[in-house]
Amino acid sequence: MGLNQQLSQEANNLTLALKGSSKTQGNWGEMVLERVLEDCGLRKDLDYLMRPTYTKEHSSRVQPDAVIHLPENRNLVSDAKVSLVAYDEYTSADSDAARTIAIQRHVASVRNHINTLSGANYQSIEELKSLDFVMMFVPIEPAFILAVANDGRLWQDAWQRNVLLVSPSSLLFVVRIVANLWRQELQKRSVQEIVKRGADLYDKLVGFVEDLKSLGQRLAQARDSYDSAYAKLYTGKGNVIRRAEILKELGVKPLKTLPAELVEAALEVPALSATSEGESEKVQGGEG
Numbered sequence: 001m002g003l004n005q006q007l008s009q010e011a012n013n014l015t016l017a018l019k020g021s022s023k024t025q026g027n028w029g030e031m032v033l034e035r036v037l038e039d040c041g042l043r044k045d046l047d048y049l050m051r052p053t054y055t056k057e058h059s060s061r062v063q064p065d066a067v068i069h070l071p072e073n074r075n076l077v078s079d080a081k082v083s084l085v086a087y088d089e090y091t092s093a094d095s096d097a098a099r100t101i102a103i104q105r106h107v108a109s110v111r112n113h114i115n116t117l118s119g120a121n122y123q124s125i126e127e128l129k130s131l132d133f134v135m136m137f138v139p140i141e142p143a144f145i146l147a148v149a150n151d152g153r154l155w156q157d158a159w160q161r162n163v164l165l166v167s168p169s170s171l172l173f174v175v176r177i178v179a180n181l182w183r184q185e186l187q188k189r190s191v192q193e194i195v196k197r198g199a200d201l202y203d204k205l206v207g208f209v210e211d212l213k214s215l216g217q218r219l220a221q222a223r224d225s226y227d228s229a230y231a232k233l234y235t236g237k238g239n240v241i242r243r244a245e246i247l248k249e250l251g252v253k254p255l256k257t258l259p260a261e262l263v264e265a266a267l268e269v270p271a272l273s274a275t276s277e278g279e280s281e282k283v284q285g286g287e288g
Contacts, residue, residue: 007140007168025082028139033139037068037175046069049069050065051065054127055125055127056125062125064134067128071184075128075129075130077131078171080139083109083138085105085109086103086108087106103146106150107147110147110154113136114157114165118161118163122134135164136163136166138165141168145167239266241266245263
């Protein structure tokens, strides 16, 4: 409401300065439009674009005043249209007849803007990806109310021509809806991202379990190989250490000595007969 009153007051103060130039009026309308978008929290060049250029059929180029980005790669076009001359005549008229004539001229001016904007047919531009209507922004709230109040079919006729009439207050409402749509879209994307990351985590867990199972199998195989080698070394009958010690007893003079605890453990195993020992060698040799 405060922004509304401020914009209306500024509009009235600028009326005299703007009356003489339609170009100046258009620039001022764009400025008010951008200000409303900024005050609603939208970010220029991220959430909306000002005066972007698009190419229509036959290579003609158009520049809508503002393009507001929507979810799902869609856009909402808004053009500012200022009707000040007749409205100023209405506010300064000193008779009912003069006010009636000024109101008629003002409504005609607004209708002319509607027809012009409808003829632009922004929604047909494939590059733009616009909704099937365009917003016509009337930056002066009292001028908007005056036109709508004195032409009961103005808003409906505009809508039938795919033009949505908005003033500063109603544009605030529309932009709030846009902001809410973006919040819902971001929440939707967050949920989708959580689902995706959860699926990725589950897949990683399955892979980790499979790798861990394979590692366990290989460790078991390594343990079996170790136990077999261990038996051949000094725990089995006819183990290598016992035979080495027999060679030592027979006169072999090694330069190094095996650890005493291994020798003692190996010698504690009952010895095999020569025949059994030979057979054991064959078996262990085959196992090896």
